[in-house]
Each structure stands twice: as structure tokens, then as C-alpha cells.
Amino acid sequence: MNASAPQQQPPDPRDRPARxxxxxxxxxxxxPALAAALRLAGHRPVAVSGVSDASxxxxxxxxxxxxxxxxxxxxxxxxxxxxxxxxxxxxALVEGLVGTxxxxxxxxxxxxxxxxxxxxxxxxxxxxxxxxxxxPAMTFTGTxxxxxxxxxxxxxxxxxxxxxxxxxxxxxxxxGEPEWIAEQARPLYHAALALGAxxxxxxxxxxxELLREAGVAAPDRMLGPLLGAALDNALRSGDAALTGxxxxxxxxxxxxxxxxxxxxxxxxxxxxxxxxxxxxxRALAHGLLKPELAEDLLGVLxxxxxxxxxxxxxxxxxxxxxx
Numbered sequence: 171m172n173a174s175a176p177q178q179q180p181p182d183p184r185d186r187p188a189r190x191x192x193x194x195x196x197x198x199x200x201x202p203a204l205a206a207a208l209r210l211a212g213h214r215p216v217a218v219s220g221v222s223d224a225s226x227x228x229x230x231x232x233x234x235x236x237x238x239x240x241x242x243x244x245x246x247x248x249x250x251x252x253x254x255x256x257x258x259x260x261x262a263l264v265e266g267l268v269g270t271x272x273x274x275x276x277x278x279x280x281x282x283x284x285x286x287x288x289x290x291x292x293x294x295x296x297x298x299x300x301x302x303x304x305x306p307a308m309t310f311t312g313t314x315x316x317x318x319x320x321x322x323x324x325x326x327x328x329x330x331x332x333x334x335x336x337x338x339x340x341x342x343x344x345x346g347e348p349e350w351i352a353e354q355a356r357p358l359y360h361a362a363l364a365l366g367a368x369x370x371x372x373x374x375x376x377x378x379e380l381l382r383e384a385g386v387a388a389p390d391r392m393l394g395p396l397l398g399a400a401l402d403n404a405l406r407s408g409d410a411a412l413t414g415x416x417x418x419x420x421x422x423x424x425x426x427x428x429x430x431x432x433x434x435x436x437x438x439x440x441x442x443x444x445x446x447x448x449x450x451x452r453a454l455a456h457g458l459l460k461p462e463l464a465e466d467l468l469g470v471l472x473x474x475x476x477x478x479x480x481x482x483x484x485x486x487x488x489x490x491x492x493x
Contacts, residue, residue, distance in 0.1 A: 193248025194218040197225035199310035201254030202232035211343035217244040242272040253281040268293040284360035287328035287353035303328040321345040419463025
């Protein structure tokens with residue numbers, strides 16, 4: 171090899187063909203991160219809209235030098251527009267953008283709602299826009315770490331058949347893995363994710379509060395290995411990973427739990443009972459909970475449903491009516 175030969179430089183992503191100008195309507199936690207990921211793939215963010223101070227800070231951190239403009243101006247400047255507003259605000263936003271004439275024929279409109287497919291974009295589609303629903307199955311912090319977490323993240327993808335390849339290509343460019351979700355299955359898909367991810371945060375936060383109440387100085391350190399192992403086992407084995415007093419049929423232990431929760435954290439009782447009953451049902455169905463042990467356990471859970479179990483509560487049981 172000739173040492174004097176100039177070294178070939180890697181191609182600049184901006185020189186790739188079919189690079190798009192990108193706009194973001196709604197600088198919440200999701201939009202700026204996705205736009206930043208698209209920038210890494212060679213696309214060019216050109217405009218972002220945001221109202222709150224937090225939105226403006228996120229845009230400044232993740233999309234420096236990208237101007238903050240009203241939503242209609244975002245659409246005027248961008249070929250690919252990310253609509254990253256809360257689910258309930260999306261239909262009105264689409265109607266409003268179409269009503270003001272902001273939507274252009276041939277413009278890619280991408281929303282990130284898990285609940286909706288592309289039907290929510292129908293007004294814009296009739297105006298000539300190209301509709302895509304790309305929902306990242308990940309929780310976002312609103313910081314640069316989100317861009318890194320997109321690597322390997324699954325996206326729920328819904329699009330017209332003729333745009334399917336374009337939708338999947340955008341997901342792959344952001345580092346994600348496309349998963350096709352039919353239009354009619356979007357609400358069920360989103361409910362499944364919320365059941366797992368959102369409720370997990372509530373359960374973990376409650377668990378940490380109870381451990382602090384019990385005198386544990388570092389509940390996060392105690393829970394980390396336990397919850398990590400439980401999650402890994404559940405993903406690998408499903409219901410076969412169930413352990414604990416409900417799966418074992420330890421009715422006395424469960425009754426003691428309910429009594430302690432009523433004394434120290436009454437707000438957690440309803441959730442504990444609901445999850446324990448569901449766990450018992452699944453453990454029974456999968457042969458993990460012995461039927462002869464289930465009767466006493468289910469009796470405890472039924473007695474605890476409204477608090478009138480005769481073991482605790484107020485005068486003559488009158489103050490035990492609420493969980």
C-alpha cells in the first residue's frame with residue numbers, strides 16, 4: 171500500500187440521498203429524542219414547537235440551533251413532521267393543522283401515540299399527507315440518554331401498505347426494531363404496554379416506600395437485584411416464574427401482609443388485593459397453586475376486598491369499610 175496515498179474519509183451522513191428535513195410538533199420527552207436520532211442518521215431537523223419552559227429546555231439540549239416556531243411554521247419548513255403530543259390532544263391537533271391549511275401534499279406526518287394507528291391522521295391524509303404511526307415501546311426521560319436507549323427499541327408500526335417500507339426504514343434509521351401492529355389492534359397493544367411498564371413504576375415506588383417505613387436505608391439497592399431477576403425470569407418463563415406466598419398458598423402470610431398494609435399504608439391495600447387475586451388465578455390455572463390451599467387463600471383475599479374482615483378496623487367495623 172502506498173503510504174503517501176491520501177486516506178479515504180467515511181461518507182458524511184448528510185451526503186446520503188433522500189435525506190429529509192424534520193420538524194417536531196410537541197417538544198415533550200419523545201419528539202426531540204426521535205429528531206436527534208434522525209439527525210444521527212443524516213436527516214436535518216429544521217423546526218420544533220414547544221410551549222412550556224421544560225419543552226424549550228429539552229429542545230435546546232437535544233436539538234441545539236433548531237429554531238422554536240409555531241406548529242404551522244414547523245409544517246411549512248419540514249418534509250417529515252413528528253407529531254409528539256399527548257394521545258388525547260392528537261385528534262384536535264390534526265384537525266387544527268388541516269383546518270389552517272398547514273398540511274402539504276406529499277408531506278410525511280408521523281405520530282408517536284401508542285393508542286392510535288393511522289386513522290387518526292385521516293383528515294391530513296385527505297389533504298395529501300402520508301400517514302405513519304411509529305410508537306417507541308420505551309419510557310423517556312427527556313434527556314440525551316433516550317437517544318442511546320433507542321438502539322434495539324421496538325416500535326409499534328402502523329401505516330398504509332404502500333408506506334410500510336418507508337415506515338420501517340425510519341425506525342431502523344433511529345436504531346429501533348419495527349413491529350407491525352394492525353390498526354384495530356393498537357388500543358390492545360397500548361394497553362399491554364401500559365399494564366407492564368406504567369403499573370410497574372407504581373408498584374416499585376410503593377415497594378420502596380414500604381421498605382423505608384420498615385427501616386431499610388437503601389430500598390433501591392435491595393430491590394434492584396430482586397426485581398431484575400424477577401423481570402428476567404418472567405420474560406423467559408412467563409407464569410412459571412411465579413414465586414411468593416400467593417403462588418405457594420400461604421394464606422396466613424397474605425393475611426398478615428394485608429393487616430400490616432392497612433396499618434401503615436392503607437392506600438396500597440386495594441392494589442395488593444387486586445394483584446394477589448390475579449396472581450392466584452394465574453397460579454391456579456398453571457398448576458402452581460394447589461387447589462386444596464387455594465380455598466383459604468381466596469377467602470383471605472375476598473375478606474380483604476372491602477376491609478370488613480372482623481380482625482381490624484374501626485369501632486364495630488365501621489371504619490374498616492375502606493381499603
